Amino acid sequence: MSPQKWFLRRWWSDWRFQYQVWRTVIDWTVALYLIVPSLAILIDRYLAWWKEEPSWLSPLPPSSLVGMAFLLVWLGSLRLYIEPADQLFLLQRTEWMRRFLRTGLLFAWIKQALESLWITVLLWPLFRQKMDVSFPAVVAWWIWIWQAKACVALVKRRLTVMERPFLKRVWTVLFFIAAGIGFVTVGYEGIDNPAVLFTAATILLGCWMIWMRMRVREQGTWLQDMAYEQTQRLKWASFIMGKSGVLNRPSYWVKKRPWLFPRSGRIFRKQTAAHVLAEAVIKSFFRNGQQLIQYGQLVGVCTMAVVVSPFWLRWGLWLLFSLLLGLWVRSYWRGWCSHALFRVWFPEGSIPKSGFIIAFSVLHLLGFLPLSVAVGIPSFGGWGALWMIPVGWGAGRLTVQLFASWEVSTGVPSRSGFPG
Secondary structure, eight states, rough: OOOHHHHHHHHHHHHHHHHHHHTTTHHHHHHHHIIIIHHHHHHHHHHHHHOOOOOOTSSSSSHHHHHHHHHHHHHHOOOOOOOGHHHHHOOOOOOOHHHHHHHHHHHHHHHHHHHHHHHHHHHHHHHHHHOOOOHHHHHHHHHHHHHHHHHHHHHHHHTTTSSSSHHHHHHHHHHHHHHHHHHHHHHHHHHSSHHHHHHHHHHHHHHHHHHHHHHHHOOOOOOHHHHHHHHHHHHHHHHHHHHHSSSSSGGGGGSSSOSOOOOOOSSSSSSOHHHHHHHHHHHHHHHOOOEEEEEEEOOOOHHHHHSSHHHHHHHHHHHHHHHHHHHHEEEEEHHHHHHHHHHHHHHHOOOOOHHHHHHHHHHHHHOOOHHHHHHHHHOOHHHHHHHHHEEEEEEEEHHHHHHHHHHHOOOOTTTTTOOO
């Protein structure tokens, strides 16, 4: 079998695996009552962008749209579908493996063309309302985003195989800043002059070909490549199983160098059982960078959704997202309570309800108050951000009480139940 056919076989196998993963959580009820209405709302908002400029876009400068495009370019990963058994070919069939990697990189390049086209189509009405760009400029933008996304993905993939975590983070941050400045500068200057974008895209294409040749001939990174591939393959499966409470992540409990609460000082002066429980949950959340990133992403998506929605829909989404954040916090709580050490501190049936309320209030309001401020600004202006803080706090407290009553009524003490 040729390397090209073997790569396509690997890709098809991974696609089927991801399909089976999502099939476990998306049935016809979820698709009918959640996905279909969400798609209908998004399509309606997108068509409205073509008719008139959205209210949240008017105060933003044109360069912010270019920065938004770069954030979309930065997302994603570059998969080569390498497996542990491929180490055998490294010694026996070096040229075969090089052709396999070359096929994977070319496949990723074509895939990024489609992703870049999606980004261009998504931002087209916004650029049209803000700067009235021409069709040749849109085509130039697509080609520019395509080549920029290909180079960014290839460099990010190279940074993932670095052995020292600290240097990896430093180089990733430096590359993000440098790439962002370069992308915004070239993209903003090329809005009125498509020749600038075509020239920059040609240069990036040459850089990508050179980096691809270097990547194909690179050796000594197979272990890091395989670890990266396994992480990407199981990313959504781990996320779904973790949120469902099937997997117990040690990172809930262990963080050697936390950014927040680095010392085990007391948050509450009074050390009751409820305060000890709430303090442990809050500290473990803030000491877990992965949870903070996921929670920030959820709040960011919800904030963007309420900002771009019309006035009549914004308040309904605000209440809906309060419940959604509550479900997220409850999922984290249940994963925390499922750990074996938890049963040492709080035996079955002895979890204080007040501890749940304290921890739930802090984690829920952490994301819901900024969301409430985001609802108030486009609805009532600058003063709306101020008076939405107490309104958001009151709505958040109602959500907390709702989930506290819900958890009490479930009657599952080994997972999340409380004494009646």
